[in-house]
Amino acid sequence: xxxxxxxxxxxxxxxxxxxxxxxxxxxxxxxxxxxxxxxxxxxxxxxxxxxxxxxxxxxxxxxxxxxxxxxxxxxxxxxxxxxxxxxxxxxxxxxxxxxxxxxxxxxxxxxxxxxxxxxxxxxxxxxxxxxxxxxxxxxxxxxxxxxxxxxxxxxxxxxxxxxxxxxxxxxxxxxxxxxxxxxxxxxxxxxxxxxxxxxxxxxxxxxxxxxxxxxxxxxxxxxxxxxxxxxxxxxxxxxxxxxxxxxxxxxxxxxxxxxxxxxxxxxxxxxxxxxxxxxxxxxxxxxxxxxxxxxxxxxxxxxxxxxxxxxxxxxxxxxxxxxxxxxxxxxxxxxxxxxxxxxxxxxxxxxxxxxxxxxxxxxxxxxxxxxxxxxxxxxxxxxxxxxxxxxxxxxxxxxxxxxxxxxxxxxxxxxxxxxxxxxxxxxxxxxxxxxxxxxxxxxxxxxxxxxxxxxxxxxxxxxxxxxxxxxxxxxxxxxxxxxxxxxxxxxxxxxxxxxxxxxxxxxxxxxxxxxxxxxxxxxxxxxxxxxxxxxxxxxxxxxxxxxxxxxxxxxxx
Amino acid sequence: xxxxxxxxxxxxxxxxxxxxxxxxxxxxxxxxxxxxxxxxxxxxxxxxxxxxxxxxxxxxxxxxxxxxxxxxxxxxx
Numbered sequence: 001x002x003x004x005x006x007x008x009x010x011x012x013x014x015x016x017x018x019x020x021x022x023x024x025x026x027x028x029x030x031x032x033x034x035x036x037x038x039x040x041x042x043x044x045x046x047x048x049x050x051x052x053x054x055x056x057x058x059x060x061x062x063x064x065x066x067x068x069x070x071x072x073x074x075x076x077x078x079x080x081x082x083x084x085x086x087x088x089x090x091x092x093x094x095x096x097x098x099x100x101x102x103x104x105x106x107x108x109x110x111x112x113x114x115x116x117x118x119x120x121x122x123x124x125x126x127x128x129x130x131x132x133x134x135x136x137x138x139x140x141x142x143x144x145x146x147x148x149x150x151x152x153x154x155x156x157x158x159x160x161x162x163x164x165x166x167x168x169x170x171x172x173x174x175x176x177x178x179x180x181x182x183x184x185x186x187x188x189x190x191x192x193x194x195x196x197x198x199x200x201x202x203x204x205x206x207x208x209x210x211x212x213x214x215x216x217x218x219x220x221x222x223x224x225x226x227x228x229x230x231x232x233x234x235x236x237x238x239x240x241x242x243x244x245x246x247x248x249x250x251x252x253x254x255x256x257x258x259x260x261x262x263x264x265x266x267x268x269x270x271x272x273x274x275x276x277x278x279x280x281x282x283x284x285x286x287x288x289x290x291x292x293x294x295x296x297x298x299x300x301x302x303x304x305x306x307x308x309x310x311x312x313x314x315x316x317x318x319x320x321x322x323x324x325x326x327x328x329x330x331x332x333x334x335x336x337x338x339x340x341x342x343x344x345x346x347x348x349x350x351x352x353x354x355x356x357x358x359x360x361x362x363x364x365x366x367x368x369x370x371x372x373x374x375x376x377x378x379x380x381x382x383x384x385x386x387x388x389x390x391x392x393x394x395x396x397x398x399x400x401x402x403x404x405x406x407x408x409x410x411x412x413x414x415x416x417x418x419x420x421x422x423x424x425x426x427x428x429x430x431x432x433x434x435x436x437x438x439x440x441x442x443x444x445x446x447x448x449x450x451x452x453x454x455x456x457x458x459x460x461x462x463x464x465x466x467x468x469x470x471x472x473x474x475x476x477x478x479x480x481x482x483x484x485x486x487x488x489x490x491x492x493x494x495x496x497x498x499x500x501x502x503x504x505x506x507x508x509x510x511x512x513x514x515x516x517x518x519x520x521x522x523x524x525x526x527x528x529x530x531x532x533x534x535x536x537x538x539x540x541x542x543x544x545x546x547x548x549x550x551x552x553x554x555x556x557x
Numbered sequence: 558x559x560x561x562x563x564x565x566x567x568x569x570x571x572x573x574x575x576x577x578x579x580x581x582x583x584x585x586x587x588x589x590x591x592x593x594x595x596x597x598x599x600x601x602x603x604x605x606x607x608x609x610x611x612x613x614x615x616x617x618x619x620x621x622x623x624x625x626x627x628x629x630x631x632x633x634x
Contacts, residue, residue, distance in 0.1 A: 369573050372580065380583045380591040384576075390622065395565035400572040
């Protein structure tokens with residue numbers, strides 16, 4: 001067990017680096033910004049053996065709870081990075097949301113209606129805890145060099161490298177890197193220094209966040225009100241966080257005064273109206289915000305890759321900000337490693353941009369639609385919204401039109417150039433480009449979870465009790481981990497180079513629509529690269545080459 | 558042949574895309590024009606449905622819960 005640390009007041013010490021003495025070496029990767037996205041990227045690289053420098057212009061974690069909803073896919077990624085467990089332990093797990101119109105419950109929804117997944121649909125956890133656990137994990141990695149109070153003041157790049165001008169308490173120095181990841185937030189200084197811009201829509205609405213500390217008996221669910229009596233004509237969102245903290249989000253409208261609305265004299269009566277006169281509470285954190293749905297036209301600019309809020313921004317409805325940023329990190333880490341190690345051409349990094357630009361478009365589309373529903377932009381739009389809300393109690397279809405936020409799930413990388421299209425028929429929700437599904441497994445006398453056993457390399461996953469076909473892939477190790485999925489109770493044991501996992505409940509076979517002989521190739525980020533009803537080594541080699549942009553034109557396709 | 562019942566389960570493959578298209582249809586229109594566009598849309602869809610039993614049921618659900626404000630004023634005439 002880790003000792004309870006107050007992540008809100010924790011400060012990190014600036015340390016002088018030997019690079020500041022001049023003649024700095026060429027670093028493979030410098031990551032800028034020690035938020036969730038930068039930390040995740042740096043941890044992924046360092047734990048896979050790539051040295052990485054992580055810069056942050058500050059020396060504290062997130063101030064205020066900020067992003068609080070971390071999705072199942074994000075937790076699976078944090079599991080792979082070695083810090084999912086403390087987050088889930090500390091966080092408040094939830095799967096159920098409820099939507100109210102005025103005083104009346106319209107309907108409830110369950111985001112994870114099937115059992116047997118390692119992680120819940122969501123945990124709520126203050127961003128400073130998430131960053132704190134990531135920072136603790138980062139500290140365990142000798143290849144990860146975090147430099148606090150190092151702010152970037154200049155950036156230039158050539159064909160060979162990127163040069164960064166850094167300012168520190170000891171004065172400026174120059175840092176050189178083969179690649180730079182700019183994970184420096186919505187106001188990205190790197191983006192500004194490179195004279196780049198993000199384009200999109202600003203929404204004319206203001207929202208008040210009131211984080212309130214209190215003992216309350218609301219269930220651990222997401223509650224969303226349209227037009228509640230305690231805050232008429234606007235929406236309100238209620239969420240539980242750890243430490244008896246509750247997030248309340250009040251829609252204020254565009255005309256609200258952002259400074260006055262932050263004062264306790266204004267905030268306390270709003271909270272009091274929701275909770276009633278008898279509940280004791282104290283304000284933990286208050287913020288008034290507006291938002292834009294926007295993204296950079298391109299996430300890659302030469303040797304600089306933009307990830308997280310610097311690259312794209314969404315409305316908070318749907319929890320698609322931090323969660324999509326961590327998926328950026330997940331997508332980018334292995335690609336940087338393969339390119340830096342010389343195992344894949346630089347073009348692999350173009351697919352980081354194309355895959356995550358498409359994901360950002362999807363996130364922006366969902367979040368824009370939610371915002372347009374919550375804040376109608378015209379009279380007729382409001383009439384339709386109210387009509388959908390009034391039908392929702394009795395008519396099931398209308399519940400699917402009501403939109404209080406479409407919550408973050410793993411992006412399916414449709415049309416990815418790295419995916420090998422199906423040749424065989426599969427009948428399940430998984431498709432090439434989708435993140436693999438989880439299910440319970442049993443191995444070496446222990447119960448576990450499939451997604452926690454695939455590692456951070458490619459994984460060749462064969463179903464059935466014969467590993468003969470997998471042996472033909474032996475020379476692809478260590479770039480590929482070989483996994484055999486056997487039925488419950490099988491006496492086939494793991495052996496040199498092949499990990500055997502028992503599909504204890506038969507759910508892996510079901511979720512992957514697998515028969516004996518079915519083969520899946522998973523990317524290091526656990527997205528499906530290819531699958532087939534039988535394992536043909538040549539097809540797998542081609543799929544691996546395609547998934548790493550190494551398929552040259554002379555090879556048969 | 559027996560008339561079908563109104564189906565209130567989800568039949569739209571992508572309800573969010575439908576709703577976005579519906580709202581987009583009204584872009585840049587004033588209220589009078591929006592009302593006209595909505596009326597035309599209802600007539601078109603009604604003709605497509607064709608089944609009077611289904612249409613009457615939909616009208617009933619659409620009207621339910623809306624108070625008849627006119628009744629009092631007609632009574633006083």
